[in-house]
Amino acid sequence: MLGVDIGGTGVRAARVADGAITSEVARVPLQVRSVGEVVSRVAELHRELGGTSVGVGMPGFVRQGVVLGSPNFPEFTGVDLAGALRDALGVPVAVGNDANAAALGLWRVRGGTEDLVLLTLGTGVGGGVILEGRPLVGRGGTAAELGHIYVGGARRCGCGGIGCLETWCGTVGLVAAAAERGHAVTCGEDLVEAAESGEVWADEVLDAAAEHLGKALVTLVNTFAPDVVAIGGGLTAARARLMPAVDWLRRYGVPPSVSRVEVIWEGAVDAFAIVGGAEFAALQARR
Template sequence: MSTRETLAGSPDVRRTNLAVMLRHLHLDGPMRRADLTERLRLTRSTVAGLVGELGRLGLVEQAVAGTSTVPAGRGRPSPVVRPCPLGTQVLAAEVRIDQVEVALVGLGGTVLRRESRLLTDRDPQATADLLAGVVRGLLADAPGRVVGLGVAVPGVVRHDDGDVRFAPNLRWRDVGLGAMLAERLPGTDVQVLNDGDAGALAEHLRGVARGWGDVVFVEGEVGVGSGVIIDGRPLVGAGGYAGELGHIAVAGPAGRRCRCGSYGCWETEIGRDALTRALGLGPDVSRRTLVAALHAPRTDLAARLDKVAYHLGAGLAVVVNVFNPRLIVLGGLLREVYPRVSGEVRRAMLAGALTAPAEQVRLVLPELGDDAVLLGAAETVWQRVLLDPVGALGG
């Protein structure tokens, strides 16, 4: 037996190879076993053994060659290996200002089922009750093993225990949401994270930012959520609070008062309230009505959004100067706004950004649409399984 085969068969290296193979399948989808052999640079027999082990864990399945959409190669047909979404799942939840959404997500990022509920009572205990109730319903119907729950929240989240230190648009301060949910859902591994961080992770792994190492995700809704990827890794900071770009000052002391207590924050100038004012809509207008107004064929739309566009570009200039990203992904309501005022946004950004980093950045829309945050919450839970499938699933 060769040294390479001996090393590949050792327990620690074998577990590492299982993790690498599973990550490829989770993110890239079905693959011929011959392609896995080439990617992992292992022998065919070693790869066959690894596939068999992942199959016994209920993570992958093999299909007869010719029954899959994966292109066939030359020579003898190679079995196709694909992630098995019905074998193992995670739960993902997104807490918004007016609703919660919970999904059951299978391996490979397949959303098997989702449920939405209006959030009529933003009290933390009531929100935890609502989330737990929806989660229990999805758990009861889950076709396989569920390994955890990821919850994305529009607020500043301490990464080591899931405490929401500050969520101004929910009016939460020092809310132990992770502990609340763990108490209501015994035996469920709960992870709480910032919604912008979730969106950045999902677009980086599965969306428009895949393959790019330096990315900033900016989602405009009631507030502005954001997440930062630097050199391929999420930027979290000492406590998990990095990347709160919604509270950079773009309008100064003369700007509107933000729910955080400061004045002129970015989210006060480009968030939902700023958009409704610009379009002459009432303060309680629904998101659907607001989006419809942004798509309406009106000749004065660009003029009405001029101030929002300027502040969006001015804030992006700060982002460009500080992080030097290759991509800035504009999600949420900004996905609807940007195409209508892209020229003014770019002019304002270039006026405030340094030439060198501005030359390298592209402004793009999310590939995952409004699912970016939800899928990012799922990916946060999947990371533990992908790092060590055997340890995570008790194989």
Template structure:
């Protein structure tokens, strides 16, 4: 009997993990969500989720040809070792080797934002674009840098730390130990912290955004965030000359309140060249596991299958 090839895909985040079983033609037959608890053995939890997904795939008579797991942090792409991931409390974790040993599966690992960039390049807002920057703005800020169709990883796997470029001389302290970093001002955590310091009211970032236009303190911290973010995109544009800039993460829920000042600030900061278009990511929070599945099929020798994938097939499944 002929079996259908499939891969397992997991996107590991600091608070939750997203997992899926994806067939060669780009259909997610299983999509799962689990909490992340860094106080426990997170690697063992990931291995357990992979085994659970593999069992679900076998129940549907699928041939699991590999697994893709993507994480935040500094990743040594060659060895599959996570050098450092602060929100998972990992240092020098040989993730690929540990998961392969625990599951008996071929495992490929990747950086979560760079992998989301791959997904957007295959199926989303950067579809067909060879040079682009994907900036994800959530609790923190990170970027996928793609030049000539290939992701820039850097010497130690840390390329794309846009959030930790010092943007404000003598600015506020960052948790990384520097001061004036972009994500101190233009991130979910930064926005909430700065609003609380100014107003005396503690609110999550989305509630601060909801107050725009009727709360002077919200307007002030948001305007400052947009100014710093736009200047960061000016820096990225002058360094990399991207065709397109794609914004992802929770901040994109702000819609025009985000896009209009960022586009205006980017254009104003470029005196002798035009600004690249700024678009919103199309795959949302699902880009990580979609990209992880793409990595797994590539590693398993099925790269040709990716050309048949469609956003409708991948996002059409019910997402828990």
């Protein structure tokens, strides 16, 4: 199987067997974010790496291979991407959301038996929910938008809502929180550095991020009762400072669900997205 991860600036792919990457991870840049460009780049990677079936993670709302909407790839709205790729490649193709791909990949790498939630703290906050071996997608393709769990506050989110988790733990939210205290940072790493060097305002921003992450963890665990909650993405470099989120969960969550959940920290999730892309193809073949 070939696992493919489509990003804003490039497409990455690798061969995957039994939940493990078995080739180099090849990457080609995207010149434009058009359907034609994406199809030809994926075809190029398929010619190079092979694969009797192909699974793709795509940013946006995807249901049964059709892109229902994608803020970063507006031209794809309504496009049957799986169908277009199948026609171009001549092999079965499955397409799903990229964050769901990362969650599904982690699920597969961990043995494919657990109910799992992945929360990714990066530029935005995303993630996926895998229950009984399947990503939770919903009929509209927009379920499990974990960055937009309401945790409070007055900052407006890129999604149009107010008080989303992303406004506390995504890069834009952290930058805004620093600016509210009169300090300019460009990323979470800057903030961690400032906190390490004893800047009280940076501590306050990270403490607030941890508290609101904790509230989101309570909601996730109370709602889905997963075996595992994995926290990944760039901000997990500040893991030690985010740990109070887990205390928050232990203190306020529903006891039977909290007592069985394991919280793990994962860092980068790029490799999981490729494994999970391939897993979309495996799920489709079993359907």
